[in-house]
Structure formats: structure tokens, C-alpha cells
Amino acid sequence: MSTFQPGLEYALSLDQNDILAAYRNQFHIPKDAAGNDLIYLTGNSLGLQPKTTKAYINQELEDWANLGVEGHTEAKNPWLHYHEFLTKSMAKIVGAKPIEVVVMNTLTANLHFMMVSFYKPTAKRYKILIEADAFPSDKYAVESQLRHHGYDDKEGLILWKPSKENELASYNDLEHILNTQGHEIALVMIGGVNYYTGQFFDLKRIATLAHKQGCMVGFDCAHGAGNVHLNLHDSGADFAVWCTYKYLNSGPGSLAGCFVHERHAHNPALNRFTGWWSHNKDTRFNMRDEFDVLPGAEGWQLSNPPILSMAAIKASLDIFNNAGMDALVNKSRQLTAYFEYLIEQLNNKNIKIITPKNPDERGCQLSIQVKNANKSLFQKLTAAGVISDWREPDVIRCAPVPLYNSFKDVYLMVEKLKSVLND
Ligand SMILES: *Cc1c(COP(=O)(O)O)cnc(C)c1O
Numbered sequence: 422m423s424t425f426q427p428g429l430e431y432a433l434s435l436d437q438n439d440i441l442a443a444y445r446n447q448f449h450i451p452k453d454a455a456g457n458d459l460i461y462l463t464g465n466s467l468g469l470q471p472k473t474t475k476a477y478i479n480q481e482l483e484d485w486a487n488l489g490v491e492g493h494t495e496a497k498n499p500w501l502h503y504h505e506f507l508t509k510s511m512a513k514i515v516g517a518k519p520i521e522v523v524v525m526n527t528l529t530a531n532l533h534f535m536m537v538s539f540y541k542p543t544a545k546r547y548k549i550l551i552e553a554d555a556f557p558s559d560k561y562a563v564e565s566q567l568r569h570h571g572y573d574d575k576e577g578l579i580l581w582k583p584s585k586e587n588e589l590a591s592y593n594d595l596e597h598i599l600n601t602q603g604h605e606i607a608l609v610m611i612g613g614v615n616y617y618t619g620q621f622f623d624l625k626r627i628a629t630l631a632h633k634q635g636c637m638v639g640f641d642c643a644h645g646a647g648n649v650h651l652n653l654h655d656s657g658a659d660f661a662v663w664c665t666y667k668y669l670n671s672g673p674g675s676l677a678g679c680f681v682h683e684r685h686a687h688n689p690a691l692n693r694f695t696g697w698w699s700h701n702k703d704t705r706f707n708m709r710d711e712f713d714v715l716p717g718a719e720g721w722q723l724s725n726p727p728i729l730s731m732a733a734i735k736a737s738l739d740i741f742n743n744a745g746m747d748a749l750v751n752k753s754r755q756l757t758a759y760f761e762y763l764i765e766q767l768n769n770k771n772i773k774i775i776t777p778k779n780p781d782e783r784g785c786q787l788s789i790q791v792k793n794a795n796k797s798l799f800q801k802l803t804a805a806g807v808i809s810d811w812r813e814p815d816v817i818r819c820a821p822v823p824l825y826n827s828f829k830d831v832y833l834m835v836e837k838l839k840s841v842l843n844d
Contacts, residue, residue, distance in 0.1 A: 425758070449470045462821060464670075466667060507738055525721070534679075547570065604634065607636065650746060671730070693720070760821055761787060795815075
């Protein structure tokens with residue numbers, strides 16, 4: 422793939438040949454004070470707003486204004502069923518069957534609700550394994566689950582640490598942990614794409630190794646959903662969770678996704694926290710029936726959901742449906758490989774990309790370590806119009822997103838990095 426060339430003209434020619442180039446115009450691109458597009462490389466933190474989002478939300482505001490409570494059944498998109506309008510598209514994005522997917526709650530909340538069902542500690546098997554550099558919220562969540570069940574959160578937590586040579590986690594290490602301590606581990610909970618290094622784990626390999634030792638398996642796919650082919654069903658994971666405000670462009674704090682593998686879909690005996698939205702739709706409003714749980718992931722819902730947030734999700738998923746994950750992943754691989762090529766062209770001994778080189782082991786994000794740098798480097802980049810993300814002590818995370826980032830964006834980013842480094 423590394424047949425790239427230097428120079429702006431080459432970047433522009435890549436944009437010209439990009440079959441997804443027109444999608445950029447479907448998004449609001451933040452601008453600097455002079456009105457120029459900023460180079461927005463933080464779609465891994467908060468995705469940009471589709472221009473259609475406002476109309477989708479306005480539709481629900483209008484139906485609410487005109488119909489009041491009747492909107493539950495009479496709105497153009499009846500609110501009672503709104504989450505169902507999202508299921509098919511979301512299932513396609515994460516590689517799942519519709520019965521395995523539901524949009525509900527927020528991410529860390531879903532993680533807890535999944536652990537209510539899939540973290541079932543016993544005296545002999547109560548530990549939780551996570552990756553050492555897990556996203557803080559995930560680490561706090563699993564620690565609090567350990568404490569909730571009466572275990573020590575240090576003793577009960579096993580960390581899958583990166584190998585000494587680099588920042589990446591190795592499957593041999595994981596296998597060793599599982600072979601030696603697997604009988605004590607109740608749950609393996611890994612971030613599908615690591616938020617810090619950008620390493621995309623082989624979900625099926627992890628799930629197979631963990632299941633062999635009798636552990637339950639869950640993935641937090643916040644950095645994977647809409648970014649890589651997750652193939653959740655085939656991975657065999659018991660559950661997965663993800664948010665919709667990163668690569669899925671559904672707005673700050675928007676609702677989250679949840680996957681429960683089909684093999685658990687028809688097991689009402691599986692313990693869970695419930696509410697009226699987990700109850701059989703046909704008898705939900707009789708209000709006095711014995712509890713009758715819905716099959717599939719829907720059976721984990723609690724509340725009637727915030728429709729305005731779901732409307733923003735629908736606006737975004739409709740764009741994903743049009744573009745298609747295959748085309749997005751194809752462009753993403755080219756865009757990120759080009760980014761990598763340009764950074765390597767800088768020939769700067771202080772710069773090291775800690776994200777895996779293998780395109781199968783990463784999504785669009787590159788994590789760029791700049792030795793001897795401090796936050797002022799990042800601040801200068803920001804002043805130069807590059808919106809990226811700084812992680813102490815010395816890592817800049819950049820995510821060129823195939824829906825709205827261009828090859829020109831990537832080219833300009835590296836040009837600005839070069840001039841800031843030479844400052
Ligand atoms: C973004 C992210 C979160 C954030 O959790 P919220 O509950 O949405 O605030 C948690 N975990 C991971 C892995 C993330 O990437």
C-alpha cells in the first residue's frame with residue numbers, strides 16, 4: 422500500500438479519487454476565527470455533527486408540539502418504537518444480528534448492566550481481567566463491581582500488561598495469564614480498540630481463549646464502533662457496549678449501544694436489572710402483569726428512552742447506511758496509511774508511532790509519541806488549526822475519520838507538525 426508520494430498535489434489527487442469525498446460536505450466542519458476549516462482529527466472523542474441532525478431532531482420537537490402524548494403512537498416515527506428504527510443499521514455497523522443489539526442508556530451504565538448479568542463471581546472464580554491501559558471509566562466500573570460483590574478491587578483485578586519492548590499488549594501474555602489464572606477469572610473485559618494506543622484486538626481470539634477457561638467475555642467497543650469491522654456475533658463475545666458520540670457522530674453524551682450474544686437471547690433465567698421497557702411489548706401497558714422479559718438485547722432495556730437523542734443517532738446511522746462500512750474501512754485504511762507514510766517521511770528520531778503497523782490491528786487512529794515533548798507542542802498545533810488530543814506524558818492521538826476527513830487534512834496536519842517541531 423505504501424506507494425504514496427509527497428506533496429500537496431498528490432494529497433489533492435487522492436481526494437479526487439476518493440469515492441466517499443462528497444460525505445465531508447454532509448458534516449459541519451468547525452472553523453477558525455477567519456472562517457477556515459480546522460483540521461479536525463478528534464472524531465475518536467466527539468464525532469462531527471451531520472447537517473441533517475437538526476431536521477431529524479426538529480421532526481420530533483414538532484411532533485411533540487403538535488401531538489403531545491399521542492406522539493408515542495402517532496408521530497411520524499412513533500416514539501414507542503423509536504429504538505427499533507436504529508437496530509438494523511446499528512447491527513450492521515457492529516457485525517451483529519438485530520436480536521443481539523439495542524440502543525439504550527449511556528456507555529458506562531450499559532457496562533454495569535451487562536456486568537449484572539455476566540459477572541457472576543463465586544468464591545473460587547471472582548476475578549476480572551482487563552487490559553492495563555483500559556479507559557479509566559471502564560477500570561473504575563470493574564473495580565466498583567468487585568467491591569460491590571465484597572472483593573478487594575486490587576486483589577481481584579488482573580491486568581493484561583503491554584510487553585516490555587513496546588506499548589502493545591501481546592496474545593502470548595494473555596494466553597499465559599489465562600492458562601495460569603483462568604480458573605479464578607469470572608470475566609474478561611477488554612476495550613476492543615484501545616483508546617490510547619489505537620490497538621485493535623482480535624476479539625474472536627480473545628473470546629475463544631477466555632471461553633476455553635470458562636470465563637465470560639465482554640468488550641467495550643467505544644473506539645471500534647463505526648471505525649473497524651467488529652464482527653461481534655462471530656467473535657462469540659457474551660456482551661459488548663459502545664457509545665455513539667465518537668465515530669458514530671450522534672452528539673455529546675448521546676445514548677450507547679449494547680450487544681448480547683444470540684445464545685443468551687432466550688434465557689429469561691439470566692439475572693438482570695429490569696424495568697418496564699424490558700417487559701413484553703404487547704402487555705407492557707396493562708401495568709399489572711407478572712414480569713415477562715423480552716427476548717434478545719431489548720430485554721435489558723429499563724426506561725423509555727430520550728427520543729431527541731435517538732433522532733440524532735438515526736440521522737447519523739442513515740449516513741452510515743448509505744456509505745457502508747466496507748467502503749469506510751477501505752478508505753480509512755488508505756487514509757491512515759498515508760498519514761503514517763507522511764509521518765515517517767519526517768524522519769524525526771524523536772517521533773514514534775505506537776499504534777500497530779499492521780492495518781488489521783488498528784482502526785483510523787494513530788498515536789504519535791514525541792520524545793522530549795511537552796504539552797506546549799500540542800498547544801502550538803492547536804494554535805495552528807489542528808484539533809488533536811494530548812495524552813500525558815508525550816502522546817498525540819489523531820483520528821482521520823473516513824466520513825469527513827480528507828487526504829488534504831492529513832497532509833496539512835503533518836506539514837503543521839513539521840513546522841511546530843522545527844520551531
Ligand atoms: C469514551 C469511552 C467511555 C466514556 O464513557 P461514558 O459512559 O460514555 O461517559 C468509556 N469507555 C471507553 C472505552 C471509552 O472509549
